[in-house]
Amino acid sequence: MKQPPHYSGLSKLNHWVTALLVTVMLVLGFAAGGAPDEATEGYLMSLHIGLGFFVFLVVIWRVAYRLYEGFKANTASTAPERWLAWAVHRLLLVALVAQVITGPLYLFTEGEGVDVFGWFTVYLPLESLAVIHEPAELVHVVSGLYVIPALIALHFLGAARHYLSNRADAVDL
Template structure:
């Protein structure tokens, strides 16, 4: 039986992220990988069983990601004074990642609303179908959802690259903040 997590292991610390931050980070990383796979498969293999398999989860997982990023943002604010110092540029990069992770699913939900189709991620009704489409909102959401999504992917690739390359002044890899917590 694993030892119980101490309160200090739950909260973030200057030398690493706590179990909640790390769990949210890696869960979201896995869900984002699935989302990008579903979007790529939709582009590369349209109207195939593979596309149907991946794409059938896209809107529900997008909604889940929106909830998780909001929870993660609240958790980050709770831990603001305890978190590892990432520096100004990395901090701005993280802020952009958070903003995109909020904007992209919000645009997806806006598009569903504007199309009048209704929206029920995981079978939970968020809003009902309507008779009328709101074409200007559909156009805005169509123009930005995918573009920002692929921009997010590019920034995530940069984020991962920097996590592997960056080292602290003591020579320790910054990646250990999110893998080991210290």
């Protein structure tokens, strides 16, 4: 796999669009989980599910494009930092793919469809796979509540450290 010296403009756009959508999806998921009543929870989940259709498309595109373009050469200063950066980038992409697959799978295995804001519904008849309904739900919820937020926090801290260390290197003292 090739390692570009820097990310392309399209990669940066993919990153920030995905970051925005994932943040909105996390907020909607957390808000639905803490909703004061079933009507509010249902409304928030309908937004979460409808937007999830588009997030599915963006995440699959982003991951496919990242695999095609390759990852930027790792410039972390120590071997443990390089390993952590390598792992966090890839785990975050894997977790996002798991999210966009387990969300619809969770619905399809229960005989429901992905209702996209009332415009159309995507439905796959997977009720016969009901045995994977609970595992899909578990992966989706645990990943959304704990794994993805933790990976985002590590990614953010690494980006901040990278940015600040590069700024410190660029300053003449």
